[in-house]
Amino acid sequence: MSIINKLAPLGLAAAVVFSAVGARAADPITLGAVEILTGPANKYGIAIQNGFNLALDEVNKAGGVLGRPLAIAYEDSAGNKDQAINAVRNLIGSKNVPLILGPTISNEMFAAGPVANQRKVPIVGTSTTANGITAIGPYVFRTSLPEADVIPVTLKAARDKLGVKKVAVMYANDDAFSKSGYDVMKATLEKLGMQTLTTETFGTKDTDFSAQMTKVKALNPDAILISALVEPASGVILAKKALGVPASVRVIGGNGLNSPKLGEIAGDAADGVIVGSPWFIGKKDPINEKFVADYRAKYKSDPDQFAAQAYDTLFIVAEAIKAAGAPDSEKIKDALVKVKHKGVLGDFSFTPDRDPADTSGVAVLEMKGGKFGLLP
Numbered sequence: 001m002s003i004i005n006k007l008a009p010l011g012l013a014a015a016v017v018f019s020a021v022g023a024r025a026a027d028p029i030t031l032g033a034v035e036i037l038t039g040p041a042n043k044y045g046i047a048i049q050n051g052f053n054l055a056l057d058e059v060n061k062a063g064g065v066l067g068r069p070l071a072i073a074y075e076d077s078a079g080n081k082d083q084a085i086n087a088v089r090n091l092i093g094s095k096n097v098p099l100i101l102g103p104t105i106s107n108e109m110f111a112a113g114p115v116a117n118q119r120k121v122p123i124v125g126t127s128t129t130a131n132g133i134t135a136i137g138p139y140v141f142r143t144s145l146p147e148a149d150v151i152p153v154t155l156k157a158a159r160d161k162l163g164v165k166k167v168a169v170m171y172a173n174d175d176a177f178s179k180s181g182y183d184v185m186k187a188t189l190e191k192l193g194m195q196t197l198t199t200e201t202f203g204t205k206d207t208d209f210s211a212q213m214t215k216v217k218a219l220n221p222d223a224i225l226i227s228a229l230v231e232p233a234s235g236v237i238l239a240k241k242a243l244g245v246p247a248s249v250r251v252i253g254g255n256g257l258n259s260p261k262l263g264e265i266a267g268d269a270a271d272g273v274i275v276g277s278p279w280f281i282g283k284k285d286p287i288n289e290k291f292v293a294d295y296r297a298k299y300k301s302d303p304d305q306f307a308a309q310a311y312d313t314l315f316i317v318a319e320a321i322k323a324a325g326a327p328d329s330e331k332i333k334d335a336l337v338k339v340k341h342k343g344v345l346g347d348f349s350f351t352p353d354r355d356p357a358d359t360s361g362v363a364v365l366e367m368k369g370g371k372f373g374l375l376p
Helices: 003-026 042-061 081-093 106-118 147-162 176-192 210-219 230-242 261-270 286-299 305-324 329-336
Strands: 029-035 070-076 123-125 140-142 166-172 195-202 223-227 250-253 274-277 340-343 346-349 363-368 371-374
Touching (some): 070 081, 081 106, 106 123, 147 223, 166 176, 166 210, 176 195, 176 223, 195 210, 223 230, 230 250, 230 261, 286 305
Parallel strands (some): 029 070, 123 140, 166 195, 166 223
């Protein structure tokens, strides 16, 4: 056998190895995502998934990250804490993802965040606004403004623009997000010198709010504050109308009410509802206008705050992976805190505690005809 013939198999082997390496280099970098895709609270999770996927299209169209396409492996938590924990375990243990997006609500993050933190995999919440989220550990991030930054702006606007002085407060006492929002409301009311006439509680799965609303009506408040997810909040608002509480008694909501689903469920009973938001669909900015147009073209509906936050978050994560130089969890964690991104929510960066650094962009919105617009 000639030396050429002897080397031929080696050359073939080398070609196969090169081909395999090339194929591996083109394999997607797969992130995990835990969102509520089924069940009553899937209004949030579906919007978030849409935001991620819209940004994913753009990232991959521009060449992906580190020369590889980006992909997302979704797990449905269905709003269940145990399911969220199992989803995080599966994404880390079976799919070996370097980073997890989500979960959707604070209750889930308090349950599943410690799992990711223990396994040293960064987990980034886009809609987890309760106090104490990032205190879970150094691998827990969030891109959503905490309720503690949004509610005070909302209540101050209600006092100064609408003359709200005395209020009734209602909140879901079986949900960490809702309870945290209530705590912020209580502290803010005291700070602003606004009077609380009564505090009423309910469960996230309750459907009858007549007893609480009858008591509230008799006290004649200027406004009713609600801290809850959109489903029970819509029930409270429908009860308000059914029991004849005047439309002049405004409803002021926490982050859970900032969803188009509020208008879809509560109809015209939701007219006049006020919420604070770090994002507004009508924001006059080329980046935001492109996002809204692209979202409408892809999904045939308007985006909401949750879609906008998810959209920005995927770009932030992509930038961190690029800066890390590899889909390595530890390197991504270190890179995330250094990312500076200009997106639909404006200029974004993390504080050293892994919360959003800029809290100046809160807008106060009012619902009319099923849509939110800026409060005049």
